[in-house]
Amino acid sequence: MRATVKDVARRAGVSPKTVSNVVNGLVPVSPATRKRVELALQELEYVPNLSARGLRNGRSGLIALALPKLETAYSAEIAHHVVEFAHEAGWSVQLEETGMEPVREHELFVKARAHQIDGLILNPVVLEASALERGVTLPPVVLIGEVEQEIADRVAVDSVAAARDMTRFLIERGHRQIVSVGGGERSVSAAGHLRGIGYREAMAEAGLPAREIEEADWAPAAAARVVGAYLDSNPLPDAFFCFTDGMAMGALSAITARGHRVPQDVALAGFDDIDAAQFLGPGLTTVSFDKREFAGRAFTMLVERMQDRDLEPRLVVVGHRIVERGTTRVAVRT
Amino acid sequence: MRATVKDVARRAGVSPKTVSNVVNGLVPVSPATRKRVELALQELEYVPNLSARGLRNGRSGLIALALPKLETAYSAEIAHHVVEFAHEAGWSVQLEETGMEPVREHELFVKARAHQIDGLILNPVVLEASALERGVTLPPVVLIGEVEQEIADRVAVDSVAAARDMTRFLIERGHRQIVSVGGGERSVSAAGHLRGIGYREAMAEAGLPAREIEEADWAPAAAARVVGAYLDSNPLPDAFFCFTDGMAMGALSAITARGHRVPQDVALAGFDDIDAAQFLGPGLTTVSFDKREFAGRAFTMLVERMQDRDLEPRLVVVGHRIVERGTTRVAVRT
DNA sequence: CGTTCAAATTACATCGTTGTAAAGCAGTTT
């Protein structure tokens, strides 16, 4: 059996509370006793029981990270950074998947309570404000990604501006028929909605007609399908602007499979700058932002929120920039 | 404050233990009392406190999933499937990252004890047998991926056979100078080691010389660098066989950046069949295995192990197959 | 109607940790 404070106390000839004091370091302990206790701690390989600690003081040392689709590169990178930050700060991360389903975003809150989650970083897709408003008993929450509501702390990229910037960039590059992929008026996801707005704004200000391919799934395969279908029944546009790099990956595949060259025949741009972006085709032009900073801000914000639940909801906007790579850079013809 | 069994008991006019009996369903409760308690349960929105439950009966309802590099597509897909299976079975998943560092694989075990983890699915990279042998107090463990030891339950692909199959496949396709990427005699990772063996076996049986580019990091960027360096100082080989799809992605980028065409000038193969594989260039030829099955087997095995810690260590080998896509399929020259 | 027996329910203790409040113990001060 594993050792408890009691065992350590007996061994060191002190009371359990003194052991606890040494372990936690909040209450001063005389050097002599401390040394004795520390020895006993080592000898017995004491590891505190976090269930007991959690029961006692209501904190579990666990935060939850909830993402819509864990299998995407984007999720993987976010998870990586969050886990790293959490690890450094001594927290563990419980991973949850919401799968774009509202039901599961709700389940989360139940689970959060059950597991005594100390905090939650949530990338919502369909979460309506209501779910959070019910939340007096909710754990501290930080929302990441685009969210159209101001009830909780948020970390986000300015999607409207970013999509506008990318669209303008493509227009400056001389493209006129620019087709967006993943947005559309009816887009259910907040991100799709916002990026669509930025795209349409930029097109409108240039007097160009918006052409939008809607696609709710936001997966490479789905994008390959819809872009392929588009290509089969429309003349080749000047550029495709996919609202995620994952979709750009699928689009690139559909485009080249039909014998078109990127960027010579059609340009392509993405959004997110996932690690793979620089290796896609001639390198994917995309909207980039610092995912490490993004995750770090979310984590820091959550820690602050856990310390003081009465803070006003805050919003951190992480900067973005256009990274031009091969898919929009027309090479000199040979 | 959230409701406890005590509150529910008071409301239903029964004792706390009866509430517990209703919640857990192990002890029979008369229909009448059950109904009353269930009503109270709903009215008070009771959610059991898992810290308390965990303290009492030593189970936390948490399993840990430890992967070397969370940001990779491979890890993301595994995490996705494991979380899905766990979710269905009512478990939560704590995510850990070992970052290829032995220290962190050890830390894991400490953390596992502290958090009362009920089980652990670990994808080791450098874990020597010793770390597990110390482990009488360790939680139930299932190792995934290639591991050269037989102390714990394992789920794996037969890497030696798979690499041999792929190498043979390339040879049958007419390739002679086949360069492997990611292996080598000195490879520290078990996977690299085993895949290297399969590759060399197949080359040897065909009487071909092995050419191996070593690369420990197993990341796209690193692969792009080493393959690029190779190309800059060697004649173009017939094919590259990268020991992960991620490295193949980097290799493809390095190859095309130098003006070579895949597959016309040089063929390319990977390993893992990540989701992105089919969208890479003309589609990446790779070693494929069912990651859902892989994760499912690991999870099932862990559940069995948690139920009975005295089982003999078992090994499940998940089948693999070569999936041919564009990177080895030479198109008809135009 | 009293007895017996099984089933349902209860009181109590316990898991390991830590906050509270009280006790212990030096070392000063008068």
Place this chain on the structure above:
DNA sequence: AAACTGCTTTACAACGATGTAATTTGAACG
């Protein structure tokens, strides 16, 4: 030497759920 100070250490209870063992309830039977 008594009283006081400030610091360290202790005893005890509590967090919430549940196994154990004892108790109560109700049905069945003579």
